[in-house]
Amino acid sequence: MADPRIGEMILYDYILPPLFGGEYRLRVDTEVAIGGADQPLDGQDFFFNVEGPRFALAPNEVAGVFPPRNGHGSFDSALPHVALGRRTLPWERPLGDAHTVAPGQTPFPFLALVLFESSECEIKRNMALTDVVPAAVFDRLGRPPGIRCDAVEADEGLLRAILPMPEELQLLTHVRRVNVDDRELAAGDSDGYFAIVMGNRIPQPGATYTACLVSVEERTDLLPTTDVVTVHGLEVFIDPEAVAVAEASSLSPSSLGTSITAADADRLVRVDHDAMPVPNVLGNVSLPTRAVEEEEEDTALHGVAIAGDLLGRRARQAAVVGGALLHPRARLVLLFSWTFTCEGDGTFRQLMQQLDVGMIGDVDPASKLAVTDTGHIKIDIIDRLGAPEQSWYRGPLVSQPLSRDPLGPYHSADQARRVVAETGAENISYASAFEVGRLLAAADGRLAQELMRWRRGAFRSSSRQTNIDRLQVSTRLAAILNPLDPVALRYAVNVIDKIARGVGPLVDPHGIDVVLASPLMQPDVVARAYGLDSADAAARLLGVDALPSRPIVVAAPAAPLLTLEAVLNDRAGIESLSGVRLRTIANAIVKILGGGE
Amino acid sequence: MRPPAITARVALQERLTAPEQRSDLQPSDALPPYMESFLAHIRLLVGVPFEYLIPDDRLLPPESIRFFYIDRSWTDRLVDGALAVGQIGSRESAHYRARATGLHQLLDQGERMVRSLQRKVDFDRAKAASDADRRAADVVTGFILRSSAVKNWPHMDVRAYDRTIAEPYHAADAGVAAHQLKTLRIELLASSVMIALFEREPQMVILEEPHHGVQFGIRRVGQTLTVPLRDGRGSQIRVGDNSVPVTVPMRSRHAGVVRVKALRDALQAARVAHPAAVNQTGSGAFAISVLDPPWRQHFEGTEDHAQTGAVPDRRFIAVAQTVRQAPLLLSVRHLVEGP
Numbered sequence A: 001m002a003d004p005r006i007g008e009m010i011l012y013d014y015i016l017p018p019l020f021g022g023e024y025r026l027r028v029d030t031e032v033a034i035g036g037a038d039q040p041l042d043g044q045d046f047f048f049n050v051e052g053p054r055f056a057l058a059p060n061e062v063a064g065v066f067p068p069r070n071g072h073g074s075f076d077s078a079l080p081h082v083a084l085g086r087r088t089l090p091w092e093r094p095l096g097d098a099h100t101v102a103p104g105q106t107p108f109p110f111l112a113l114v115l116f117e118s119s120e121c122e123i124k125r126n127m128a129l130t131d132v133v134p135a136a137v138f139d140r141l142g143r144p145p146g147i148r149c150d151a152v153e154a155d156e157g158l159l160r161a162i163l164p165m166p167e168e169l170q171l172l173t174h175v176r177r178v179n180v181d182d183r184e185l186a187a188g189d190s191d192g193y194f195a196i197v198m199g200n201r202i203p204q205p206g207a208t209y210t211a212c213l214v215s216v217e218e219r220t221d222l223l224p225t226t227d228v229v230t231v232h233g234l235e236v237f238i239d240p241e242a243v244a245v246a247e248a249s250s251l252s253p254s255s256l257g258t259s260i261t262a263a264d265a266d267r268l269v270r271v272d273h274d275a276m277p278v279p280n281v282l283g284n285v286s287l288p289t290r291a292v293e294e295e296e297e298d299t300a301l302h303g304v305a306i307a308g309d310l311l312g313r314r315a316r317q318a319a320v321v322g323g324a325l326l327h328p329r330a331r332l333v334l335l336f337s338w339t340f341t342c343e344g345d346g347t348f349r350q351l352m353q354q355l356d357v358g359m360i361g362d363v364d365p366a367s368k369l370a371v372t373d374t375g376h377i378k379i380d381i382i383d384r385l386g387a388p389e390q391s392w393y394r395g396p397l398v399s400q401p402l403s404r405d406p407l408g409p410y411h412s413a414d415q416a417r418r419v420v421a422e423t424g425a426e427n428i429s430y431a432s433a434f435e436v437g438r439l440l441a442a443a444d445g446r447l448a449q450e451l452m453r454w455r456r457g458a459f460r461s462s463s464r465q466t467n468i469d470r471l472q473v474s475t476r477l478a479a480i481l482n483p484l485d486p487v488a489l490r491y492a493v494n495v496i497d498k499i500a501r502g503v504g505p506l507v508d509p510h511g512i513d514v515v516l517a518s519p520l521m522q523p524d525v526v527a528r529a530y531g532l533d534s535a536d537a538a539a540r541l542l543g544v545d546a547l548p549s550r551p552i553v554v555a556a557p558a559a560p561l562l563t564l565e566a567v568l569n570d571r572a573g574i575e576s577l578s579g580v581r582l583r584t585i586a587n588a589i590v591k592i593l594g595g596g597e
Numbered sequence B: 001m002r003p004p005a006i007t008a009r010v011a012l013q014e015r016l017t018a019p020e021q022r023s024d025l026q027p028s029d030a031l032p033p034y035m036e037s038f039l040a041h042i043r044l045l046v047g048v049p050f051e052y053l054i055p056d057d058r059l060l061p062p063e064s065i066r067f068f069y070i071d072r073s074w075t076d077r078l079v080d081g082a083l084a085v086g087q088i089g090s091r092e093s094a095h096y097r098a099r100a101t102g103l104h105q106l107l108d109q110g111e112r113m114v115r116s117l118q119r120k121v122d123f124d125r126a127k128a129a130s131d132a133d134r135r136a137a138d139v140v141t142g143f144i145l146r147s148s149a150v151k152n153w154p155h156m157d158v159r160a161y162d163r164t165i166a167e168p169y170h171a172a173d174a175g176v177a178a179h180q181l182k183t184l185r186i187e188l189l190a191s192s193v194m195i196a197l198f199e200r201e202p203q204m205v206i207l208e209e210p211h212h213g214v215q216f217g218i219r220r221v222g223q224t225l226t227v228p229l230r231d232g233r234g235s236q237i238r239v240g241d242n243s244v245p246v247t248v249p250m251r252s253r254h255a256g257v258v259r260v261k262a263l264r265d266a267l268q269a270a271r272v273a274h275p276a277a278v279n280q281t282g283s284g285a286f287a288i289s290v291l292d293p294p295w296r297q298h299f300e301g302t303e304d305h306a307q308t309g310a311v312p313d314r315r316f317i318a319v320a321q322t323v324r325q326a327p328l329l330l331s332v333r334h335l336v337e338g339p
Helices: A135-140 A156-162 A166-172 A240-248 A262-275 A278-285 A289-294 A300-311 A348-353 A429-443 A445-475 A487-501 A512-516 A523-530 A535-542 A564-569 A571-596 B008-017 B033-043 B072-083 B090-118 B123-132 B148-152 B260-270 B283-290 B326-337
Strands: A009-012 A022-028 A044-050 A062-066 A081-084 A111-117 A121-128 A148-155 A173-178 A193-198 A208-215 A229-231 A234-236 A319-321 A324-326 A329-342 A356-359 A377-382 A388-393 B064-070 B140-146 B157-161 B183-190 B193-199 B204-208 B219-221 B224-228 B245-247 B296-300
Touching: A009 B283, A111 A148, A111 A156, A111 A166, A111 A193, A121 A208, A121 A329, A148 A156, A148 A208, A156 A329, A166 A173, A166 B260, A166 B283, A173 B283, A348 B148, A348 B296, A388 A429, A429 A445, A429 B033, A429 B072, A445 A487, A445 B033, A445 B090, A512 A571, A523 A535, B033 B072, B033 B090, B033 B123, B064 B072, B072 B090, B090 B123, B090 B183, B140 B148, B140 B183, B157 B183, B157 B193, B245 B260, B260 B283
Parallel strands: A356 B064
Antiparallel strands: A009 A173, A022 A044, A062 A081, A081 A193, A111 A208, A121 A148, A148 A329, A173 A193, A208 A329, A229 A234, A319 A324, A377 A388, B064 B140, B140 B193, B157 B204, B183 B193, B204 B296, B219 B224, B224 B245
16 A cells, blocks of 8 residues: 555545454464374464454544534534544444445444434433343343443434435445644554544534434444335335334334224324325424423324324334323444534634734734844743842744854853843843753653763763873873774783784894994084084094994894804804994094094 | 872773773763753753743734744753753863764754654664754744644644745645655644744745545535535546536435435446546545545745745844954953953
């Protein structure tokens, strides 16, 4: 299923749940064969129930209603509907055994949205289920024990007239999948699927209505099966059960109460059909109960009409009061209801077009609220000495784009207090922002902990860096560039490396450099010390034969000298070096002693 | 002088003798995800009490909408305040001072993931998405709407565009979607107050009736009721300039009740003359036929550049800018530190 694009929605006829509500048994069997021979293992049974909303509905399952709850508006050109957040809900229970379909065909939903004028129905809270549905229906529902539910009670004739037929229920229920990118967050469900149950009655202007989402599970006793019949060449609605009963002409006295005999009933039915014009019959059907009660004393003809009407139904709840019959009432399991009034303006479009549009800070002059052109208002505060004071305040919502204060970060609210030069009053906008932030953070326990951990981590890593730097300087080990390296390991490797490499060749094994470092062997130094004209003069003074004028060549040994003995045995080398050394010293002595020459 | 808590020598010794070496893959002073998410949220004023946003009722009368810019200095102070928790000494202050710049840059990016986080997207995924967007933080604008429509039409569509787009248009078209501004936040502050924040300045903001609440509309013509014939996308089928009305059959026993099945049959019968009409295959097709398209309310431009479609020059009002001017800064330094 492709996702709906922005601003679009996709409609589905129905979405079935993977499992319907009910009791289930899960049986696990393992088939094992060893060497071709079956080796049966014990199976195991698990039992579970799948339960969905059946006699009650949590309020959060209802995602939206139209017309709006307690709304006032011109809703007289719209069918009411209710959006349910759970997309499979209307099809989670069967409508009844008589209304099953083959797989792949549109199933019958068990929910219906019925619209009553407020005076037509009565909502009863917390009824026993047995008081709500007739015994036969209770049996078909599986006799669930101890159920209490809400119910809506209305005239049975009215219910038959306005309840949708099962085939209409199919058409009145569908699923919408909407794009949820551009809307505020829903409290729970935001998958974009909604099951929609529509009503079939259009509200009339000027009346208050109650819309009721009812369960019609197994209520085939109330749902009409057809809505049209041809009588006298006219297409009119006639209660199908009335027709059936009239044709049968056989009513048991018990269904009629005690005061009307079967023969009377038959006559009444005939009177109904032959003598009374059709519209009259229709008109009397929804006669309110109260009217009947008032006229019960003397209106025989009316009583006849009513009785005739009554005969047309299974007079299960017929009440006989002093010979006159009252309209029976029927109850339905109520899952959700809301009221609205059909009057005046109040559609989305009207509300939107009448909005007061402006930038923040635009106020009605009549409201007497002084707002500066920067958006600040004066508020009364109590300063920290306890004295009442007036300050300027502006929230984060401003009417002009502002640049960002680059002077941060601030460490206390006082740093963010400002005084307005023109008025001398304080501007506490940013200071209060600081305090709100501080309180919000302090109210969040986890944040405070994380903040501490963050700081501790930073302190620890900076102290670690200090240690690394110090180590590097003091032990002259290789620098550790990656701060994530394990320091000790790296240094240990460093040290072992150094040991393994051993000591390289000595720079000055024979002390020649030391001799040469003597000031008397350096003409430059002598020239500076004695104020001579040039290094040449000093060289002449020290003797032309001064050593630096020619390189010292020491014959390299035949093999590397690794032990003290080897060095001592290297006679040629020692002799040549001793020769140079002696010569240098003799040279120096000669030059110094004979310097006066 | 106080002896140091730890010397390099002791530190080295401890490190060498520690049973296990630290090998965290994250630098230990990286911002914890929870903190980053919290700070990004309060950057968008999530959780800020309503009185601080609208300090006086009269700034937002009933049935009104107010557009605004977000004052970034204000939200920066919020973050400063949040980080002041437990800031008890110079060590903590120094720590924050060293990290403030980087932190604010991080949050500039982080603002963009708040909406994903609010919609229960995993933090790492949301952060990866917002980090991919490398643009610097821009102006944040928005509106606050107080109307009974918010309560009565929950989940209305809210979109902002950087230019005026003429009706009719499909919001999902590439050319239109390219001009849609990123929505940073849409939330109800109360049952009838909605706040929406966008990145950058919109030229057009629309509020659209929620789609799952789109009503089933019927036209009253005198005493008879009709519905216009519609195609599979919900558009009316037109003959010339007129729609094709189909009379709604009513139950004669109760005048207010629609004969739903008969209406479906009538709609299907009308397909003979108008084959473009939606095929009545089930409740979905029937719903399309009787739906009223959602009402889309536009808010466009301002007095300054109404209808021109041109993006106006943005004029910033400088806050504390003068303090940053070099000569002033210098003279202050001279005063404090001596020449």
